[in-house]
Amino acid sequence: MRVADYRTPSVGIDSVGHEARLLRLWETAPGLKGFFGSVDHKQIGIRYIVTAFVLLALGGIEALVMRVQLATPGGTLLTPEQYNQLFSTHGMTMIFLYASPILSGFSNYLWPLLLGSRDMAFPRLNAFGYWVYLASAAFMYAGFLMGNGPNDGWFNYVPYASRDYNPGLNQDFYALGMVFLGISTTVGAANFIVTAFRTRAPGMSINRMPILIWGTLTASAANLVVVPAVSLAFFLLWLDRQFGTHFFDNAHGGQPLLWQHLFWIFGHPWVYAIVLPAMGMVSDGLPVFCRRPLVGYSLVALSTVATMIFGFGVWVHHMFATGLPGLGLSFFSGASIAIVIPSAVAVFAWLATIWLGRPVITTAFLFFSSMILLFVIGGVSGFMTASVPVDWQLTDTYFVVAHLHYVLIGINVFPVMGAVYFWFPKLSGRMLDEKLGRWNFWIAFVGFNLAFLPMHLTGLLGMPRRVYTYHEGMGWDTLNMITSVGSFVFAAGVLLVFVNVWKSLKAGARAGDNPWDAPTLEWATSSPPPPYNFAVLPTVASRHPLWEDRLGDEPALSSLNKGLLLDQGKETIGTSALDAEPDMILEMPADSYAPVLLTVGLSILFVGLLCKAWMIVGVAIVMTAAALLFWMWPRRQLLEREPV
């Protein structure tokens, strides 16, 4: 029977039969098809989160080994080459394999729930993004485990990265691995952008979206256009190394600084991309525990975008010492100072929310509120280095290491730990242990500050970064010992998150739909949610659908129990970009092997490129093309082609 081209979707309330129908349509297939072919954003989100946390642990162990080496002057635990691979792999792991994927994971899990939708706009692309992330992480770690890890820092400057000075496979693993990973980041970004603009619940106009949506959307828009810069840089590096091109070697007209420009044009927006979604988590979570809406929602949303836009214009502040002309330095210095303003909007909004609210102390609240202080500490050290003359003394010292850890741990890891405590009940249906949570928080907070606060002084006293050892009598001995001790305490704090999760998965108290009495849509469905998220799609009339009865200040109320049923197939609603008016019924794909097959093809391709085995590359290209064709083949079920 031909599916009608147009339909008036039925509106009604939930029923047992309705839920049974939806379950049949949306449940992931059992067995291998479900495991390898699942397109459920919740399963994909959890996979991202688990994998990212594994990599966080690996990166953390790398850091602890380094801190043992650096606890005393003249440490002999590591050879220079071992140390150099460790610090480079630590950076690569944390910044590329943890910081962004963890936020992708939470966003993937939460977005459709926050948006009152049944899945992301591109479920198969979503799955593909995860498989590529996993494969590229394995690819890069294979290099490390073979003793061929990256060894030139995470930003990998040439000429040291070139073949003349770095003949082993280290750089090739890193370069190709990053190009591979870039595919995941790009498709993830595309998915978030289209989802945000086309699949929100009816009535969720753009000024009613949770700030996490704003944060991840902004980060995704930026990633979409800056990831190509770093992928290109790494690809050109690989060409220089393996095919005798001359992009970066000045002996044949190449430009070493071209690498730095391409890298930092990507790199600076990237560091905003790995904190803005986390800031969104705080903006959405903190108000719940202050029992009031976020202060200055519009300003916070706009400042998110503004920070990112400014973030495109400051990359040269990573290159202040490279001998650039004064006019350029002045511009970038000014922009780097100015960017404090949009970033500060969120800080004041959060403080105001606390002051004008009634804080309820929970572990999640502790993580979300403490990050405000860590954000500011990280922010002021950034402000200091924004000034060129000061930067000329501080750049490439431990001062910058302190800065980057305060901003990355303070504005990514702490919010993530808060997010775990906040959303774990939704993901698992159980509560985390609050008592253990308090220990968790304080150990992490004390340990982190013990490790990294003294580091500012270490940098002011001149300790350069990326040194495998240092001499006695430089004034750094005690400071390094304190940092090393603190790092172990901090690691214990992070470990406690995993312990609490492990414990609570089995024995935690059962959580209801809305244990925190929170206002947003994810709390309007069960914990954990059914595969279809919402049996009845809500119509939204405010930013706080579940608080409307208490706040009582909106002209209309959201409709949560009555709404679009959309059970004629695997369907959700497509809505207009700004006002979220329903404008189409979206047919969603079933579980599919295409994403994982495509990933296998690409993995073989990259291994072939690494080994320069052209037969394998050829076969891989054919495999990849076939998988793509299989994926893109117009399907009746998705209404991409006419029934014949």
Add this chain to the structure above:
Amino acid sequence: MKSAPLAFLDAAGTRADTILPLTWFTVIVSVVVCLVIALLLWVGVRRRQTSGVADIRSVPVQRGGDGLRWISVGLLISAVPLLITLVWTMVALAKVAGPPRDAALTLDVTGHQWWWEVRYNSALPAEVFTTANEIHIPTGVPVLVRLHGGDVIHSFWVPKLSGKTDTIPGQTNLSWMQARLPGRYRGACNEFCGSQHANMAFEVVAEPPEDYERWRAAQLEAAPDPTSQPQIRGLALVEYRCGLCHQVRGTRAGAVSAPDLTHVMSRQMIASGTVPNTPGNLAAWIQNAQAVKPNSLMPNQYLSGDQLSDVLAYVETLK
């Protein structure tokens, strides 16, 4: 801060002098901001808090208060130190950027993996000489430093005198320094450059002009002829072995891919600021450089005991 050789907080040169007050200003602003925020956070959390998740539904949800004022006041207050820093930065940058037009001395410094080549320029070709790792300058006058990249990117940094500037292959970067006080100032490579980036230090010795002139005159001399038998044997070994990479002016050791050794004994440290220049360290360095500085480009020499003492006997004359 004698105990912190690489700290710039006790500036001793013109450029570092200019940077320091701005640094203190930003440090003070930063600390004050952090304390204020911490206080606001602490008080904000404590004043109306309730504890315990069981109670959460009993704490009513409400709006209220002029939250936007927090944001506008906060931004306005933040803007003040930002603006001051911006203006001060531009002023300091103009003063510090240089380079001076009336440099009394011009040095060509080339960063190599993992040592510093320093060429002293002069209007008279006969007065141009090259040394390594220990840079002497006269106090009170600007010294222009032209920075060249020998292999990979390094960064020339002597904190008590001046901020850092990279050495990049394919371009010449300009830096300068002017020492206010005589002293021995430690410098370090400050851009990751490989295995021994951690051991690529150098020293800038600022001396009163007369002392500097004496040093310069001594540096211009070629190596003295050997006088004793061990020294003669030592010279032969140095020419034959060390001369593959090193130069000793006045002998047949004339290669330029490693530090110039003509006056190596006038330097207080060896292996680019890694170990003090003592007979024991020198012997260890020559014989087993890889143990002192793993992966450095100086290979182990595997000299016999006699050979080593001959070489040392000769090298000791290179003052």
Add this chain to the structure above:
Amino acid sequence: MTEVALAQPENLPVGPVGRHGVGYWGVATLVASEAALFSYLLFAYYYTGATAQPGWLLEIRPDLSLALPNTILLLASSFVAWFGERGVLNQHRGQALVGFAGAFIMGTVFVLVQWFEWKAKAFSIGTSSYASLYFVTTGFHIAHVLVGLLVLVALFVWTALDYFSPRRRLTVSAGVLYWHFVDIVWVFVFTTYYVTPYLGFGQ
């Protein structure tokens, strides 16, 4: 008494209709990302050229005798592909097939001519930074053209199999959008490598 907002839309399109559908947005974001990629490639050229020594430009007056007609051919192929898309829109299968096949042939000729041009260059990829930039940038473009050719073949086959109609043809629009992107990007690449030397850049 506050009323409850309830969305009760009528007569919504089911699945993608015409150009209206999430898939089109998806290809548009892909195009944005690839456009960014090319802009970085061109940035590399302009940055390297602006900071290079004299003599960097290996061809002060690049030979336009092949490149210019080839450019016109490629741009014309966009019209032909658009013509094919119109065929799908107006349910003229023959027109659609002619359009996609025509664009495919023109694109293939473009690739062959470019290949010929590459062989005729006096320099190779490892000669200098200019040479590397030339070959890799035009190479990236050819790679995108090859993907576009595969897309055109797929569109041809699917059209021949009667998959599409004026309503159900998002795949066609998305594919043709990609082809247009490939052609427009070439305008920028061509201008950079073949026209700016005449305007004095790089000398």
